[in-house]
Amino acid sequence: QKEVEQNSGPLSVPEGAIASLNCTYSDRVSQSFFWYRQYSGKSPELIMSIYSNGDKEDGRFTAQLNKASQYVSLLIRDSQPSDSATYLCAVNVERDDKIIFGKGTRLHILP
Amino acid sequence: DVKVTQSSRYLVKRTGEKVFLECVQDMDHENMFWYRQDPGLGLRLIYFSYDVKMKEKGDIPEGYSVSREKKERFSLILESASTNQTSMYLCASSKKSATNEKLFFGSGTQLSVL
Numbered sequence: 001q002k003e004v005e006q007n008s009g010p011l012s013v014p015e016g017a018i019a020s021l022n023c024t025y026s027d028r029v030s031q032s033f034f035w036y037r038q039y040s041g042k043s044p045e046l047i048m049s050i051y052s053n054g055d056k057e058d059g060r061f062t063a064q065l066n067k068a069s070q071y072v073s074l075l076i077r078d079s080q081p082s083d084s085a086t087y088l089c090a091v092n093v094e095r096d097d098k099i100i101f102g103k104g105t106r107l108h109i110l111p
Numbered sequence: 112d113v114k115v116t117q118s119s120r121y122l123v124k125r126t127g128e129k130v131f132l133e134c135v136q137d138m139d140h141e142n143m144f145w146y147r148q149d150p151g152l153g154l155r156l157i158y159f160s161y162d163v164k165m166k167e168k169g170d171i172p173e174g175y176s177v178s179r180e181k182k183e184r185f186s187l188i189l190e191s192a193s194t195n196q197t198s199m200y201l202c203a204s205s206k207k208s209a210t211n212e213k214l215f216f217g218s219g220t221q222l223s224v225l
Binding site: 008045049088101 | 151156167170216
């Protein structure tokens with residue numbers, strides 16, 4: 001049972017362009033959604049959380065949530081080489097009260 | 112600064128050994144989690160706990176057990192280590208809330224079972 005799905009990539013984006021990362025989830029009652037960034041050899045760190053439909057912006061990052069389509073995305077504007085990492089989508093599965101991660105999308109920003 | 116500390120960064124054990132992975136957090140968080148991370152499989156939840164002496168199975172609990180005798184400490188136990196348990200193990204904690212707060216991760220333990 002695949003609960004959170006992401007394209008594994010790698011996704012290659014030129015420096016300065018917009019990187020778009022997508023995630024779908026299967027649990028209709030999920031209410032909390034997260035994007036974590038993980039550099040190679042490091043632990044994941046939270047960069048965005050979103051709880052209601054629509055867009056949420058934080059600096060160069062925008063999270064988008066569409067609960068009807070069970071879809072959450074992350075946009076990174078003005079991509080920098082330091083954005084090269086694996087991005088993990090995470091969803092709170094409320095029937096079990098646990099947080100489940102997708103397999104992650106590897107993002108590579110081309111200088 | 113908030114901190115989740117895992118006792119070992121690298122660990123090498125033999126098949127059949129009993130293995131303890133320790134995790135301590137200093138943030139007074141109620142929730143603690145154990146994940147394993149494998150290439151191509153992502154982060155998978157093994158066990159989690161929302162209170163002292165409380166534990167819940169995650170998606171892949173087979174071959175593992177946990178202990179939470181104190182709020183700040185959450186231990187993962189491999190009763191009889193097997194080669195398919197070679198993996199990166201990540202402990203995380205979070206504050207209890209209605210919306211699930213962010214997870215703070217430890218630096219991970221790379222376990223090799225020979």
